[in-house]
Amino acid sequence: MAALLVGLRLRQLGRSLTRSRWHVVGLIFGVLGAFWVLGLVGVGAVGLRVGAPQLVPLVLVLVTSVAVLGWAVGAILTSADESLAPERFALLPVRAGRLLPGLALAQLLGVGGISTALSLALLLIAWSASIPALVAAVVMLPVTLLTCVLGARVVSGALARTLASRRSRDLTAVVLMLLLISSGLVLNLGVQAVATSSSVQAVLETVSAVLAWTPLGATAGVPAAVATGDWLAAGIRLVVALGTVAMLWWAWGAQLAARLVSPVQASGGGSVHSGGIVDRLLPATPVGAIAARGVRFQRRDPRHLLNAIATLVLPLILVGTQLVSGGLDARFATFLPLVMALMVLQIAQLSLAYDKDALALHVLSGVSGRADRAGRLLGAGIVILPMIVLASVLVAAFTGGWALLPAGLGAALGAALVAAGTGSAVGAFLPGRAPAPEDGPFGRGSSGGAQSLVALAIMAPVAIVASAPAVALAILGVVWMPWLGWLALPVGLGIGALAVWLGIRIGGDRLDRAWPEVLAAVSSDD
Amino acid sequence: MTAPVLSLRSLHKRFGQKVAVGDLSLDVPAGSMLGLLGPNGAGKTTTLSMATGLLRPDAGTTTVLGVDVWADPAAAKARMGVLPDGVRMFDRLTGAELLRYTGLLRGMAEADVTSRAGELLAALGLAEASTTLVVDYSAGMRKKIGLACALIHAPRLLVLDEPFEAVDPVSGEAIRSILRGFVASGGTVVLSSHVMELVESLCDRVAIVAEGRILADGTLDEVRAGSSLQQRFLQLVGVHELGEGTLAWLRSS
Numbered sequence: 001m002a003a004l005l006v007g008l009r010l011r012q013l014g015r016s017l018t019r020s021r022w023h024v025v026g027l028i029f030g031v032l033g034a035f036w037v038l039g040l041v042g043v044g045a046v047g048l049r050v051g052a053p054q055l056v057p058l059v060l061v062l063v064t065s066v067a068v069l070g071w072a073v074g075a076i077l078t079s080a081d082e083s084l085a086p087e088r089f090a091l092l093p094v095r096a097g098r099l100l101p102g103l104a105l106a107q108l109l110g111v112g113g114i115s116t117a118l119s120l121a122l123l124l125i126a127w128s129a130s131i132p133a134l135v136a137a138v139v140m141l142p143v144t145l146l147t148c149v150l151g152a153r154v155v156s157g158a159l160a161r162t163l164a165s166r167r168s169r170d171l172t173a174v175v176l177m178l179l180l181i182s183s184g185l186v187l188n189l190g191v192q193a194v195a196t197s198s199s200v201q202a203v204l205e206t207v208s209a210v211l212a213w214t215p216l217g218a219t220a221g222v223p224a225a226v227a228t229g230d231w232l233a234a235g236i237r238l239v240v241a242l243g244t245v246a247m248l249w250w251a252w253g254a255q256l257a258a259r260l261v262s263p264v265q266a267s268g269g270g271s272v273h274s275g276g277i278v279d280r281l282l283p284a285t286p287v288g289a290i291a292a293r294g295v296r297f298q299r300r301d302p303r304h305l306l307n308a309i310a311t312l313v314l315p316l317i318l319v320g321t322q323l324v325s326g327g328l329d330a331r332f333a334t335f336l337p338l339v340m341a342l343m344v345l346q347i348a349q350l351s352l353a354y355d356k357d358a359l360a361l362h363v364l365s366g367v368s369g370r371a372d373r374a375g376r377l378l379g380a381g382i383v384i385l386p387m388i389v390l391a392s393v394l395v396a397a398f399t400g401g402w403a404l405l406p407a408g409l410g411a412a413l414g415a416a417l418v419a420a421g422t423g424s425a426v427g428a429f430l431p432g433r434a435p436a437p438e439d440g441p442f443g444r445g446s447s448g449g450a451q452s453l454v455a456l457a458i459m460a461p462v463a464i465v466a467s468a469p470a471v472a473l474a475i476l477g478v479v480w481m482p483w484l485g486w487l488a489l490p491v492g493l494g495i496g497a498l499a500v501w502l503g504i505r506i507g508g509d510r511l512d513r514a515w516p517e518v519l520a521a522v523s524s525d526d
Numbered sequence: 527m528t529a530p531v532l533s534l535r536s537l538h539k540r541f542g543q544k545v546a547v548g549d550l551s552l553d554v555p556a557g558s559m560l561g562l563l564g565p566n567g568a569g570k571t572t573t574l575s576m577a578t579g580l581l582r583p584d585a586g587t588t589t590v591l592g593v594d595v596w597a598d599p600a601a602a603k604a605r606m607g608v609l610p611d612g613v614r615m616f617d618r619l620t621g622a623e624l625l626r627y628t629g630l631l632r633g634m635a636e637a638d639v640t641s642r643a644g645e646l647l648a649a650l651g652l653a654e655a656s657t658t659l660v661v662d663y664s665a666g667m668r669k670k671i672g673l674a675c676a677l678i679h680a681p682r683l684l685v686l687d688e689p690f691e692a693v694d695p696v697s698g699e700a701i702r703s704i705l706r707g708f709v710a711s712g713g714t715v716v717l718s719s720h721v722m723e724l725v726e727s728l729c730d731r732v733a734i735v736a737e738g739r740i741l742a743d744g745t746l747d748e749v750r751a752g753s754s755l756q757q758r759f760l761q762l763v764g765v766h767e768l769g770e771g772t773l774a775w776l777r778s779s
Contacts, residue, residue, distance in 0.1 A: 272620055272657055272658065272659050279626070284630055284635075284636035284639075285630065285633075286630060286631050286633060288630070289626070289627050289630035289631055290631070292627075293616060293619065293623075293627055296618065296619065296623070297616075297618055300618040300659070301618045355616070356614055357613045357614045358613070358614040358615055358616045358617070360580055360610055360613045360614075361615065361616065361627075361628065361631070361675070362631065363579060363580055364578060364579065364580065364603060364608045364610070365603060365628060365631040365632045366579075366599060366600040366602075366603030366604055366632070367631050368600065512599075515579070515599070516579065516580060516581055516582045517582070519580060520581070
């Protein structure tokens with residue numbers, strides 16, 4: 001049974017590579033990343049062994065804990081991968097106990113599993129200072145690996161029930177993405193906190209000493225205790241480590257058994273409040289209807305919601321990082337909302353791709369291309385333009401640079417409008433790729449694929465040149481004569497309006513000529 | 527015979543090496559209900575996509591009520607209502623919102639959209655589900671809301687790909703009576719199906735497609751030629767005969 005499951009897993013991986021070139025590219029990047037990590041681990045292990053052998057137990061307990069935790073977090077991020085979901089075996093006459101070993105092995109077969117195993121093997125170099133510790137570490141290696149795999153399985157199994165309802169699935173996706181976006185900031189804060197505390201080593205020693213007794217770090221805690229000759233501690237930690245694996249094995253088996261007889265089924269989100277105010281405020285025309293749908297999707301479709309949130313959060317994170325790493329220059333901060341134009345560019349270009357083949361409705365109902373372009377821009381603008389104004393005002397409030405606000409607003413609004421126009425025009429020729437709505441925001445192609453890179457190479461120079469006058473006036477207003485900043489506002493809005501008008505015409509006329517081709521391009525799944 | 531409502535003239539379409547539709551011509555007269563039959567992979571959906579402006583043919587023309595679909599798409603599309611098969615919908619809208627969206631996209635007045643949407647939802651048994659997102663609908667409910675979207679602008683031609691698939695018997699009967707009334711008032715319907723009995727009881731014309739070509743086309747009685755539609759279909763398409771010993775182990779003694 002185990003051999004059968006491992007073979008199935010290998011075949012699935014092989015098929016996914018032959019089906020699309022992009023999977024091969026993804027695998028190559030994964031392997032390169034793994035080599036990079038392995039190199040770091042190897043160099044680190046040798047360095048520790050030679051340079052600071054007394055730190056080996058401290059560091060390895062921390063590294064092992066991070067690895068176990070990393071597998072659990074990784075399980076949350078990749079919970080969409082259902083290729084070996086227990087439900088798939090529900091119709092077969094097999095017991096959970098017979099499936100477990102094979103499924104566990106199959107989980108190890110992947111870039112993540114193999115590189116974890118190799119990393120643990122490389123870490124043995126660091127233990128080689130003491131022969132008893134090395135022996136203990138060799139014995140604990142498979143236990144560590146099992147803890148990683150089983151922990152990940154139990155976490156993702158526990159999540160599967162929660163994620164079965166569409167509403168919580170959407171919510172989880174948004175929360176996780178937010179965490180990911182802001183993780184840089186959090187990391188920065190953490191490093192600052194540790195660095196400023198009186199003794200870094202003392203803090204790490206306390207953390208490591210505690211972790212060595214917990215399920216996270218116990219597998220490294222055993223050789224750590226052996227190295228110092230503390231056999232009692234080693235024995236207790238061994239019990240903790242083995243007990244953890246036993247508990248996880250049992251919990252996973254129980255989950256598996258439960259899912260084989262009562263499969264997790266995706267359920268919906270119940271009834272929805274329609275919010276007729278959107279319909280009343282927008283005209284009852286094709287343009288108004290498309291804009292109203294755009295506004296609704298910003299709230300209801302996690303992919304659109306994430307884009308909207310990222311647009312708002314991006315400049316604020318930059319402000320935050322600047323503040324943390326000491327001091328924020330008001331003159332520089334004024335231009336931070338400019339980065340929002342980059343998101344606008346992507347949103348405008350990819351808006352057709354996000355619809356996937358639902359776009360057929362626009363083709364069938366004979367909507368004019370210009371109405372499509374204008375409606376989408378109006379819908380996105382209703383949500384994003386206030387965000388840009390808000391971000392500019394917030395930056396001014398943080399830095400007290402109220403005098404610079406008109407310049408900042410002119411640059412940011414001008415650039416965003418130019419980006420919207422450019423994106424609408426280019427998006428009709430190169431719509432890009434987007435994850436399907438049911439795949440969730442971590443699905444493949446979430447950044448638009450290779451086509452989007454080509455589109456970006458075309459759009460970026462155009463957008464930069466077109467928004468240059470307003471940005472240049474704003475910069476001059478900040479560093480030279482403030483009244484020039486006031487001039488940046490009308491210039492930015494004027495050029496922006498022209499860009500939007502052109503984008504709607506160019507993109508719309510292209511759509512009228514090539515609706516079926518665009519539909520085929522965005523419907524394709526590979 | 528009056529001028530055909532839908533006229534396909536020597537349509538060609540190939541995907542890579544495979545010819546999906548080759549030299550297909552078909553006329554659908556006004557006031558008729560045509561059942562398009564064919565085995566899996568026969569090119570039915572490809573043909574209907576080319577007829578409705580979703581897929582550009584390699585060669586050939588499509589005219590709807592005298593308007594060329596590929597020369598004046600907007601005018602042609604205004605005259606027909608389409609239920610495509612296997613295509614996503616804007617499923618983060620509720621049923622009522624999706625209907626309103628479709629109506630407004632077609633340039634209808636808001637008052638008409640609102641009153642017709644209410645009637646359609648009630649007629650198809652979707653009134654209770656009108657505030658649920660379409661993504662949470664069952665397969666049959668999706669078919670029904672798709673049908674409502676095809677009907678809302680009161681087109682003169684309906685092109686329906688598998689309209690009865692996964693639909694329960696009660697709603698199925700409602701759809702039948704809607705379609706019969708539509709045809710009785712002079713409307714024209716083209717629908718594809720795999721259920722012979724349904725086509726026999728509902729349609730007055732039949733066209734059989736296989737491997738991208740029309741094998742038979744005419745009134746129901748002309749195509750049936752005395753036998754049942756099922757037998758005639760098997761004769762034309764070719765039966766896959768099972769030998770005596772096939773799956774012998776499956777027969778319990």
